[in-house]
Amino acid sequence: MDYRVVSIVRDHARGRGGSPALTGDGRTVSYAELDERSSRAAQALLAAGLGPGSRVAHVGKNAPEFFDLLFGAAKIGAVTAAVNWRLTPAEIAAIVADAGAAVTVLDAEFAALAADLPGRVVVTGAGHEAWLAAHPADDPGFVGEPDDIVVQLYTSGTTGVPKGVQLSNTNFAVGERMARRWRLDGSAVSLVPMPLFHIGGSGWALAGLYAGCRQVLVRDIDPAALVDTFERERVTNAFIVPAVLQFMCQVPGSAGRDYSALRGILYGASPITSEVLRVALETFKAPLFQVYGMTETTGAIVQLEPEDHDPGGPRGHLMRSxxxxYAWVELKIADPAGEGERAPGEVGELLVRSSQNTTGYWNRPDETARLLGAGGWLRTGDAGYLDAEGYLFLTDRIKDMIVTGAENVYPIEVEEVLAAHPGIADVAVIGVPDERWGEAVKAVVVPRPGVDLTEEEVLAYARERLAGFKRPRSVDFAAELPRNPSGKILKKNLRAPYWDGLGRSIG
Known part of the structure; x- marks a missing residue:
């Protein structure tokens, strides 16, 4: 599609400049103000010697300054590299260096990092405002081409060293396609709780900005505060990861709050159990849209519609899919060791082909070659199958599959069962060493507050509901499970102590 991300701010500034674009850090920025501020940022970047193809970095929580930089960079053809602020200082500095960013906009909360970052560092607050004010609000007028890279997002690192995923104007055209489908329009109020360094944050926000609505930027995730925000801001649309959705439903009194403005909640980025879905439907009484995708596919490529969320109904099984x-996305299930396509119902690796696929990783030709196969097919690294109706059922990350004896166990199947236990608040299933079977299934369980749960109770519950080879052989208890910023459980961290010193690892 002949689409340009930079046109979002230019078009809305002309057509609806006085309308609110962003609310965050206690202030609201209109589309006209965003256009002006991004033009000043563009001039500042030009003055620093940047131009088409240059990288700039942003290290910070969700705030309007991110969009000053993103649209300012786009107005000169530069690329914004959004960096995970939850990483260690050394890791953040390494990513900024990897991007080759000559300028970094740094959240004032992390000002102590400035001395460790290469290039020019602009700290938000007074320094950032002075940086903008020193330059005229003249739009340089760069338009560029559909395939020009606009944003560079770094993978979470759960499968290795973070890699810069390059996303183009064409990749982000999904926002134009999906705004109406996600019930976003100029009157919407869209909640952006996912971090902007994640595709679920920046991609979702760009879809809302394309629609011309107001984005409510969430700086810190607090389930009780999110419930208040839904009600106070009259939120109409939101994208929330399953873990946060689950925690919001557990906030005392959450089911009795006023969510009447809601048009829909999108969820995705990590597996969800049927029990969490059931409770979310009861709590919010609003349409739920499940989306599946990854950074390398510019977010959502698969969607479960609200009408398919039918717990207890004849199509209730689809809630596990x-x-x-989407119409412009091709999927196939292939042999993980090759390209051969598998029949409906057979588990294999999911491959995807669409205009949303990244062109590759920044300066990583070998990794790019492993990601993008023949014919434009992208290897997701996720295991699953397609049913006869074309619904995608994900069984797990291929690396998380447990091989016990000659049987494959996909952890999500076991987690689905255990999550329905009334005393379990959260659960992860991993493979641990076993002398007899190679690997054994272990459950790591977070009990609900006030519940005194024992290992034997959990094992007995599983025995009644799972095939023998899928049952956990042991249970550990934890206060919480480690998760990355997108809400995915860091199973590599959970597995590591058990495999340490054995000369091999899982994942």
Missing amino acids: AGRP
Whole structure:
């Protein structure tokens, strides 16, 4: 599609400049103000010697300054690299260096990092405002081409060293396609709780900005505060990861709050159990859209529609699926060791082909070659199958599969069962060493507050509901599970102590 991200701010500034674009850090920025501020940022970047193809970095929580930089960079053809602020200082500095960013906009909360970052560092607050004010609000007028890279997002690192995923104007055209489908328009109020360094944050925000609505930027995730924000801001649309959705439903009194403005909640980025879905439907009484995708596919490529969320109904089993691909997305299930396509119902690796696929990783030709196969097919690294109706059922990350004896166990199947136990608040299933079977299934369980749960109770519950080879052989208890910023459980961290010193690892 002949689409340009930079046109979002230019078009809305002309057509609806006085309308609110962003609310965050206690202030609201209109589309006209965003256009002006991004033009000043563009001039500042030009003055620093940047131009088409240059990288700039942003290290900070969700705030309007991110969009000053993103649109300012786009107005000169530069690329914004959004960096995970939850990493260690050394890791953040390494990513900024990897991007080759000559300028970094740094959240004032992390000002202590400035001395460790290469290039020019602009700290938000007074320094950032002075940086903008020193330059005229003249739009340089760069338009560029559909395939020009606009944003560079770094993978979470759960499968290795973070890699810069390059996303183009064409990749982000999904926002134009999906705004109406996600019930976003100029009157919407869209909540952006996912971090902007994640595709679920920046991609979702760009879809809302394309629609011309107001984005409510969430700086810190607090389930009780999110419930208050839904009600106070009259939120109409939101994208929330399953873990946060689950925690919001557990906030005392959450089911009795006023969510009447809601048009829909999108969820995705990590597996969800049927029990969490059931409770979310009861709590919010609003349409739920499940979306599946990854950074390398510019977010959502598969969607489960609200009408398919039918717990207890004849199509209730679909709530365990990710949905069906969009019309412009091709899926196939292939042998993990090759390209051969598998029949409906057979588990294999999910491959995807669409205009949303990244062109590759920044300066990583070998990794790019492993990601993008023949014919434009992208290897997701996720295991699953397609049913006869074309619904995608994800079984797990291929690396998380447990091989016990000659049987494959996909952790999500076990987690689905255990999550329905009334005393379990959260659960992860991993493979641990076993002398007899190679690997054994272990459950790591977070009990609900006030519940005195024992290992034997959990094992007995599983025995009644799972095939023998899928049952956990042991249970550990934890206060919480480690998660990355997108809400995915860091199973590599959970597995590590058990495999340490054995000369091999899982994942």
